[in-house]
Amino acid sequence: MPIKATVPITAADIKSACSQCNLLELCLPFGMTETEINRLDELVGARRKIKRQQHLYRAGDPFEAIYAIRIGWFKTHVVLEDGREQVTGFQMTGEMIGLDGISTETHSCNAIALEDSEVCVIAYNRLEELSREIEGLQHQFHKVMSREIVRDHGVMMLLGSMRAEERLAAFLLNLSQRFTARGFSAAEFHLRMTRDEIGSYLGLKLETVSRAFSKFQEDGLISVQQKHVRITDIEGLRKLIQHPAAMR
Amino acid sequence: MPIKATVPITAADIKSACSQCNLLELCLPFGMTETEINRLDELVGARRKIKRQQHLYRAGDPFEAIYAIRIGWFKTHVVLEDGREQVTGFQMTGEMIGLDGISTETHSCNAIALEDSEVCVIAYNRLEELSREIEGLQHQFHKVMSREIVRDHGVMMLLGSMRAEERLAAFLLNLSQRFTARGFSAAEFHLRMTRDEIGSYLGLKLETVSRAFSKFQEDGLISVQQKHVRITDIEGLRKLIQHPAAMR
DNA sequence: AATTTTGGTTGACGTGGATCAACGGAGTAC
């Protein structure tokens, strides 16, 4: 049974507290003073747990809140009338999700948990109120939105101008960099998404993604086994992007 | 000689006034009360004229302002180290440009006028100040940013999941819709960009764009002559997208 | 433990769009 994406308070919910959270430098409070962060605690409502494969929200849902991911992974995707899907992003701990809803007050994409996850629910009207009072919050929120725009432009570059292997290399480097920022290994990580989902994000078919993984392994750039990836030559991956792979 | 993209006051500049402007319902003031709009006049600084092919700003420029297009057309594009370019958008009258700069306080793309154009310069620090005071401004500004994110997701769908002719059809329908919103003909318009620029935006080569134009003409969907386009069967174009063109 | 389902890999083959090339017309500069 699909779960409606509103803001339910269940027994499992705990009151969140930004001031107690260790994601500070990744999340909304970044750059704010301690006093300001304490005031954030009034803003951030309940936490909400989302099980693997469940929706955080669906396209068409009324927009009420944005979400800060505390634990876990999500994907967002848009669907065309004829059923074609396009993954528009993979979001991890410390990232904000739901910004698409502001423009029309209705979510324009679907957000699905890739593993059991937990988000902080940030009521949007409260966020607007509070960011009129707290300059640091306002500024950081604007940065978060702008960052999303810049990221999207990067994806356009990827989809519009790069070949299959370059796209995958860019994808892996991006993941690596995001893991690093969270204190995890830059070289070794576990993919939360399937080849098909990666393919959708990168504008490729799953077979092509799989072949590119195998090729990278043959070339000694990475070692892959299913969802486990170890980057063995990060410079090699970088070069692959800079020197538009052997177009003879 | 390239012009540095700062905020120069030249003899040609006139003080702008949102309250006197006829772009209200397309631009930042949308949804604001008359009193609020009057206060906007303190926000919007000089106008600035940009000649065809000149930069409004460049990637790497320090971010100081966003711009509302009063007259004309722009393209934004990002450039990879190896020189590959990707057009990330075409912006017309009433649209905001420069939002990419907020995240890092440095512009991340280039904005170039496609024809002689004029923008209103909106100092970003003043915008933040004022939108802490005027709720309607804050809300509208957030909507503008969110709309950009949603638009970008649409482009990802286009680049990642659609075939050449579908992409061009979607592009023409999008232009048509934006012209309509400005009171121009939905069916007949003048393209401000070259086949090459359209191709870059759509992730196609200029030859493919040209062939798709010719195909649409053969099929009686449009008539094209150089940059002049007349849509003769708008429903036909829509169908083309909904029914993933004959993949036999 | 047996069975089913889902996800990933690999090979053979087909094709949409890229590439290469030639040409002609529009716009611009002199």
Next chain:
DNA sequence: GTACTCCGTTGATCCACGTCAACCAAAATT
């Protein structure tokens, strides 16, 4: 008016990636 440059069109050919298919491993279900 003439020359030049830029832009768009069209044809011939090529190739990167999609499609189709078989198979296997891992995970979920019984």
